[in-house]
Amino acid sequence: MANKVTSAVMRQGLRVLGVAVRTEKAVFAVAVLASALYGGMTVASAWALGWATENVVLPAFTSGETAAGALWTGVLLILGTALLKSIGVAGRRILAGVIQYRMQARSRRDVTKQYLRLPLAWHHRHPTGQLLSNASADAEAAWAPLAPLPMAVGVIVMLLTAAVGMLFTDLVLALVGFLIFPAIAVLNLVYQRKLSPLATRAQQLRAEVSEIAHESFDGALVVKTLGREDLETDRFRRRAHELRDANIAVGRVRGLFDPMLEALPTLGVLAVLAVGALRLSTGSIEAGQLVQVAYLFTLLSFPIRALGWVLAELPRSVVGWTRVQAVLDAEGSMAYGQAAADRDEPAALEVSGVSYSYGDAEVLHDVTFDVPAGRTVALVGPTGSGKSTLVQLLVRLVDPDSGRVRLDGVDLRELAYGKLAESVALVPQQTFLFDDTVRGNIALDLPMDDEEVRAALRVAQADGFVDRLGDGLDTRVGERGTSLSGGQRQRLALARAVVRRPRLLILDDATSSVDPQVEAKILYGLRDRAQASTVVVVAYRMATIALADEVVFLEHGRVADRGTHDELIKRCEGYRNLVTAYEREEAERAALDLEADGVADIGTRAGTHAGIDAEEEGVSA
Amino acid sequence: MTAETERQGIGTNADSTAWATIRRGLSLTPEFRQGLAVTLALAVVATIGKIIVPIAVQQTIDTGLKDGVPDLPYIYRTVALCAAAVLLTALAAYIMNVRLYKATEASLATLRVRGFRHVHDLSVLTQNTERRGALVSRVTNDIDQISTFMQWGGLMIIVALGQLVVASVLMLVYSWQLTLLVWLCFVPLMIALPRFQRWLSRAYTTVRERTGDMLAAVSESVVGAAVIRAYATERRTAERIDKAVNANRAAQVKAQTIVGFVFPLTEIVAALAIAGIVVLGVRLGLSGDITQGRLIAFLFLITLFVSPMQTATEVLNEAQNAVAGWRRILGVIDTPADVADPGDAGVELPRGPISVAFENVRFAYPGGPPVLHELSVDIPPRSRVAVVGETGSGKTTFAKLLTRLMDPVGGRVTVDGHDLRDVRFSSLRERIVMVPQDGFLFDGTLEDNIRYGKPAATREEILLGLTELGLADWLDGLPAGLDTPVGQRGESLSAGERQLVALARAYLADPDLLLLDEATSAVDPATEVRLARALEGVTRGRTAVSIAHRLSTAENADEVFVFDAGRLVQRGPHAELVTEPGVYADLHASWVSAARS
Structure with a gap:
């Protein structure tokens, strides 16, 4: 049973090696030739030594003289075989590296291209750590046996030559x-x-x-x-x-x-x-032949182990390859239409009958609302009510299971690739910065002059701290660069959105790490910009909500109510409970202070519990 | 005072020599030194195994084949003797290997644990002078490099040197002229090897850097998946990744090319030596200075020179890495714990309500301007204090000094009249607990994480704690309740939920003084209000200090401390402060407008 499994792994491993050999045919062929040269010359060097012993050394001792011709032939044979063997070794080592590293690089490029191509929904189903190790450790393990492979082939040549040589000797x-x-x-x-x-x-x-x-x-x-x-x-x-x-x-x-x-x-x-x-x-036999065979044994004893190295790497290689291949075979992609979206004025957004599930759990149910061009709408709702999922649908990171999202009347699915990004900018809840300069992070692949970048930084209240960074706009930030605070990172992400002058701007709790005072400046700055855009903002803070023309209140993945802030405060209990939590708390406390301290203690706590239960409706998802 | 000594980063022992570093490292690992002499003696015995073949060949040819007629009994005896010697040296090698592995692994495990513990004993200030990954490296990769060296490279050095010495001695016995010739051939190579090693070391350094860049670029395609799609920058990202992947490949190929060229050089040198031996040997033979068996034995002895030379560059490279590894782990262990536990000599605080006093406390970060100026303030037992102020006003520094995460540069902090520096850590950490803003969780279940506050707690106690904090309903809403896995760093939970768990964890620890550093900043408003009320109930009878980020906290406190530019500018109940013109009234006004505009 165990043997069956291993032989299956071996067969699979050899198939993987076959893929590499086919992909890098030319280099592999030269590497094998070099290795064969190495193998052949290793045997030849023992033979040269045997020849020199038989024709130069032994005659000198038996007859007391040596022929100059034989002596120099022997020297040439020894040096010649060593030189050719060295060329073989160098070629084998270098080319084995070239094949191995090329295959690893190829796998890495292919895997990351898949990551970039596959829809976000696919990413949601796979843990980050796993995807990272597919592209690094697994891609490496898959091709690890390639390093000793040419040597192993050379060793086989070596053994065959040696076998034939020995058969002829004795x-x-x-x-x-x-x-x-x-x-x-x-x-x-x-x-x-x-x-x-x-x-x-x-x-x-x-x-x-x-x-x-x-x-x-x-x-x-x-x-x-x-x-x-x-x-x-x-x-x-x-x-x-x-x-x-x-x-x-x-x-x-x-x-x-x-x-x-x-x-x-x-x-x-x-x-x-x-x-x-x-x-x-x-x-x-002659004494020289004896020396030759003994010497051959000394030379062959080490390289012969290379066969074992290749076989030892195979199981790990198969595991790595299988994981890499699973990514490469993953199906699914976003289909794009042909429509353009190149108007100049703010965009109108329309969400109709949208539902969305993660696996079996439906998180959005029949969501419908619209944002007229140039208006600002706040999406409000307790944690887990589906706000961030809805935001992903608005910028088509995922497609709804049913229903439609339309921009200026066009279904997002009909827009050509890249068109949506030209019109809509999202600032997500989790800030992501590229391992790049401040400028690179903001402009991305658009041609932008410094003035435009600086203007965006001003709107995001980020110009001050960026100026204080060592290299200003050229400071590297992100993974391996300067460490920025959460608030500073959020402001750069905001500038990235603003600089594109989007016709629709979507902020998903995008200023949560920014001080309230700075946040207020940002919000006013956004509102006062010359080019107005339609804005959808996810928020808890009253200051943010107050800037919106209208509020859409989400609860349990449904639109529980929509209207102006004042309207919702009046008629929607869940909304009122959520956004006025602090005020009510203060009011209750003020009322309590009127009563005698301690006396009402037990009663109030009971009352508080009742209050908690009522609120829980809105909070737990 | 210790507080006045300059705080520095974690050392790298860069100025001590390689030998001093290794000696110091060995002095810390008695397990390694114990029985080292026996292990080395066994290594020498094992090395002798390598010259058995040349001796056997020489004996066979010179004595066994005298006059061209094989003396079979003699040859068989020689071969049998040699075979026994081979088996014996193999046995010696086996015992030596096992001893070496046991000794090195035991000593390095000790060093690893010691380094790990010492990192935790360093103050947060010192810890923060280094990136987390680099700190981890000091107790993982750096030690692994030492281990690789001790078990392979270091052994190779001993074996190689032994091999060269034993081979040379035998050669000298056979013929000094040929020995001289062999050394003349190999010396230039030996001189050149360190230079090759430097090339290789540089090439490997580049490979490591490019690998880091490659991993960073690759991770963007995963971590940045949403942003890349939202901004349609797939092509640009792919180009960046391709560039980094290809640069990494180019660096790898370059390093491999250096190895590929250096490695066979030895073969050529060995061939030159062999050719020289044949030419000179024959001449010596003609003049009767050497026997044919000895001459042929030389050809076999040359092979003993080849492997030490071929592996020398790799071995030297590993030796360099190992010394660097020693330096980095010793750097940690030799960095003094600047906020030290007085240990058994320290004061044990009795349980009960706690009072705190700051007496003329000054603080400045190393090389920075003062962040607290002559702060004197007291917190009476059972009082509820809110600390407010703008970013950079000194309130977080106040919290870190109160929990002795750092020591003041001047003045002192006392609890129940004892200087904090005199209080045993075990007692201090039991009685004063801080909940930091970032709700860090360990990979495990919710229950594991809450129990971290009190390892002996039962499941019932944990449930009771959550109920007392008003979090029972939240718990019921979780699919697996207390068994819900939280993921790495708690990432499967939302930021707000992580804070809830961190709070429950601290509450279960049952401290007499609870310090909250913006501990509920990411919780949604309705939940936060409920939590604030629950906390009010459960901290009754204890001292509670909260660094406030919302005005409701300040409004409900017995007393508010207002910090501004490193000074305590106002203190008193909210109702009083809000009516006076000053920092607090201004802060309050801006809060009100943000929350209720």
């Missing part, structure tokens, strides 16, 4: 070789099979130790404030000790097999000497 000595070399190969295979699961486990534990350290240091403030250093150290120590034991287990296997793999060919040479002496005594 059948009996050849027999010793035929016993020893397969034994080395089998021993190495057993070695790799035993080592592979242990090494995988150690690798896994190494990752776990790293995860614990990462998490623990990330949460250092929590660890400190609760005084849990001992607990954390115990947690880390347990895993670190497991890793220690796993590494020692690897060490035991290595420690056992490495000396055996060294000893076996040495024993082979000794066997050659013993058997060779016997053959010498019967006159079947």
Whole structure:
């Protein structure tokens, strides 16, 4: 059973290698040629040495003289084979690297192209960590056996040449070789099979130790404030000790097999000497031939292990390849129409009968509302009411299961690729900055002059801190650049939207990390811009809601009510509870203060609980 | 005072020499030194195994094949003896390997745990001088590099040196002239190898940098998926990724090319040596200075020079990495814990309502301007204090000093009359608990995270705590209740929910002073109000300090501390302060307009 599984993995692994060979035919062919040169020349160098022994060294000792011609031929043979062998080694190593790294790079480019092509809904179904490791570790593992592959091919050439050479030299000595070399190969295979699961486990534990350290240091403030250093150290120590034991287990296997793999060919040479002496005594071989075969054994003992390396990498390669292939085979994409959306005035937005589900859970039910051109609408609702999902539908990050979203009367699905982005700009709740300069993050791929970028930064109240950054607009921000505060990052994301002069601007709780005073300036700035746009804003804060012409109140994925703020306050209880929570609280407290302290304590708490239950309707999703 | 000493980042031991670093590292790992002599002796025995073949060849040819007629019994005896020696040295190698693995792994695990613990003992200030990833690296990758070196590279150095010495000695026994020739061939290569290693090291450094760039670029296609689609920048992103991926590939190929050229150089040098041996050896043979067996043994001995040279660049590279690794882990361990636990010598605070006093407290970040000037203020037991002020006014510094995340630069902070620096950490952390703004959660279930506040708590206690905080309904709304997984850093929950869990965690710890640093800023208004009311109930009888971000908090406090530019400018109940002209009245006005316009 286990054998069946492994042989299936081996077959699959060889298929993966076949893909690489087909993709990089030319380089692979040259690499194999180089490797064959290396293999052939390794055997040839032993032969050259044997020749020199037989024709130069031994005659010198037996006859007391040496022929100059033979001497220089021997020297040339030794140097020539070494030079050709070196060329083979260099070619094999460099080209093996070229194939391996090219295939890895190819997989990475293909996988990330898929990530960019597949719809966002697909991304929602796959954890970030998994997708990142598909493009990094898996792409690497898939092609790892390519590094020793040409060498393995060269070794096969080497063995064939050696076998033929030995057969021609002496059948009996050849027999010793035929016993020893397969034994080395089998021993190495057993070695790799035993080592592979242990090494995988150690690798896994190494990752776990790293995860614990990462998490623990990330949460250092929590660890400190609760005084849990001992607990954390115990947690880390347990895993670190497991890793220690796993590494020692690897060490035991290595420690056992490495000396055996060294000893076996040495024993082979000794066997050659013993058997060779016997053959010498019967006159079947010459002393030079004996030296040649012994030398050949010394040279072959190490490279022969390369076969084992390739086979050892195959299981890991198959896993990596399967994961990469799953991404490449993923189906689904957004279809685009032909319509343009190139008007100049603010856009009108219309949402009619829209429903959307994540898996089985429907989060939006039959949502209908419209935003007339040039108006500002606030989307308000408790956490989990579907606001952010709705926002994704408005910019067509996902398509509704049913119903339509129209921009100026055109269904978003009919717009040509890129047209929507020219008209609509979204500032999402989670700020994302590219590993790029401030300018690059704001302009993206549009040609923008500095004045336009600066104007956008002013609207987003970001000009001040950007000027204070080391290189101004050229400062690198994002992943590997300057670390900015959450509020500063949000303001850059806002500038990115504003600079495009969108006809429809969508803000998904986009100023949550900004100080209220600064937020007010931003909101006024947006309103006073020369080019007006239609605005949809998701918000909790009263100051934001107050800027809207109209409010759409979402609850449990439905439009519970819509109207002006004043209207909703009057007639919609859920809305009133949500947005006036602070005021009511203050009012109740003021009322309480009138009563005697402590006396009404129990009663009020009961009353409070009733209040909580009523509000809960609106809060829990 | 310790507080006056300059706070610095985490060290890298950069100015100590490689030897000093290694000696210091070894002194910290007794497990490694123990029995090292035996391990090294075994390594020498194992090395001797390598010269068995040349000796056997020499004996066979010179003694066994005298006069061209094989002396079979002699040859068989020699071969049998040699075979026994081979098995013996293999056994020595096995024992040596296992001892080495055990010793290195045990010592490095100790060092790893010690480094990890020390990172937690460093103050937040010191911790923040380094990126988290770099700190993690010090207790993971850096140690792994030491381990790789000790188990392979370091061993290779010993084996290679042993091999060269043993081979050279045998060569000298056979012929000093040929030995000289061999060394003349290999010395130039030995001199050139460190230079090759530097090339290779530079090339590998570039590979690491390009790999970092590549991973960053690749992650954009995943993490930025929504923004990329919303702004239709797929093509630009793909170009950036392709560029980074290709740059990484080019760097890898370049490093591989260097290896590809350096590696076979040894083969050529060895061939030159062999050719030289044949030419010179024959001449020596003619003059009777060497036997044919010894000459042929030389050809085998040359192979012992090849592998040390071929692996030298890699080994040197690893040695360099390992020393860098030592430096970085020792850097952590040698960085003094600037906010130190007095330990058993410290004061144990009795349980009960807590009072706090700041006496002329001054604070400045290293190299920065003062952020708190001569602050003197007291918090009576059982009082509820709200701390307000604009960003940068010093309120977070106040909180960090109160919880002894940092020590003041001047003056002192006391709890129940004891200087905070004299209070045992175990006692301090039990009695004073802060809830930071960022509700950091550990990967696990909701229950695991809340229990973090009190490891011995039962499930019932946790449920009771949540109920007391008014969060029972929220919990019921979660699909798996307390068993809901929170994801890495709690990312499966919303920011507001994370704060709820962090609050419950601190509440379960049952402190006598609870400090909230904008701990409910991301919670929706209705929930926040409920929570505020619940907290009011449960903190009754305890001291409570909240850094306020909403005016309702200040309005409900017994007393409000108003900070402005590092000074306490006003204090008193809300009702009083709001009527006086001043910082508080201004703040209040702007809050009111933001919340109720």
